[in-house]
Amino acid sequence: xxxxxxxxxxxxxxxxxxxxxxxxxxxxxxxxxxxxxxxxxxxxxxxxxxxxxxxxxxxxxxxxxxxxxxxxxxxxxxxxxxxxxxxxxxxxxxxxxxxxxxxxxxxxxxxxxxx
Numbered sequence: 001x002x003x004x005x006x007x008x009x010x011x012x013x014x015x016x017x018x019x020x021x022x023x024x025x026x027x028x029x030x031x032x033x034x035x036x037x038x039x040x041x042x043x044x045x046x047x048x049x050x051x052x053x054x055x056x057x058x059x060x061x062x063x064x065x066x067x068x069x070x071x072x073x074x075x076x077x078x079x080x081x082x083x084x085x086x087x088x089x090x091x092x093x094x095x096x097x098x099x100x101x102x103x104x105x106x107x108x109x110x111x112x113x114x115x
Contacts, residue, residue, distance in 0.1 A: 024070065033058065049095040
């Protein structure tokens, strides 16, 4: 019984320590994995990669972001994982089409890239 109480107290202390920091962050690792998964080419490739890797990678990314990377950003000011600011190909088109907004796509050259 004493062993159970010690474990319960340890788990409660770890949960309290994690939740008390208030380090809600951008979840960059999860976003990077999501964008990578969305760049497999077509919907069948995306789904296949999701079914094979999604069941363990998404929870792993969320846990890593929650416990490690967002905490580092909160306490240190910078996140060690930089998120991609470019959405997966077609992602914005799909959002605009679902919402019913007119949209146009303009391709721009990223700084430092050759023609």
